[in-house]
Amino acid sequence: MMGRTFWFVAGASAGLYTTIKARRLAYRLTPEGLTDQVAALGLGARAFADEVRTGMAEREAQIAHQLALPVADAGPARERAPQPALEDAAASRRPALAATRS
Numbered sequence: 001m002m003g004r005t006f007w008f009v010a011g012a013s014a015g016l017y018t019t020i021k022a023r024r025l026a027y028r029l030t031p032e033g034l035t036d037q038v039a040a041l042g043l044g045a046r047a048f049a050d051e052v053r054t055g056m057a058e059r060e061a062q063i064a065h066q067l068a069l070p071v072a073d074a075g076p077a078r079e080r081a082p083q084p085a086l087e088d089a090a091a092s093r094r095p096a097l098a099a100t101r102s
Contacts, residue, residue: 027033064071 028037061071063069
């Protein structure tokens with residue numbers, strides 16, 4: 001009697017587990033589920049990038065302290081500053097590209 005009860009509970013548990021997993025998989029394959037997965041991936045990527053930036057700033061401060069260098073301000077202006085060298089290079093290529101297309 002105990003063996004039958006055990007196998008009945010084991011089978012019911014396996015069936016319930018499989019049903020839940022199948023429903024989750026079916027949701028993940030719907031457009032809403034795919035949207036949720038892409039949003040979660042973007043959120044994870046932003047969190048990872050923030051962690052890398054924080055760790056990089058901490059390590060730069062440690063190295064500057066060890067070398068007795070002045071610590072530069074790692075504010076948002078430093079991260080978002082435009083790079084004039086890249087802008088100038090792109091601007092200088094435009095006339096050359098226009099001349100080759102004519």
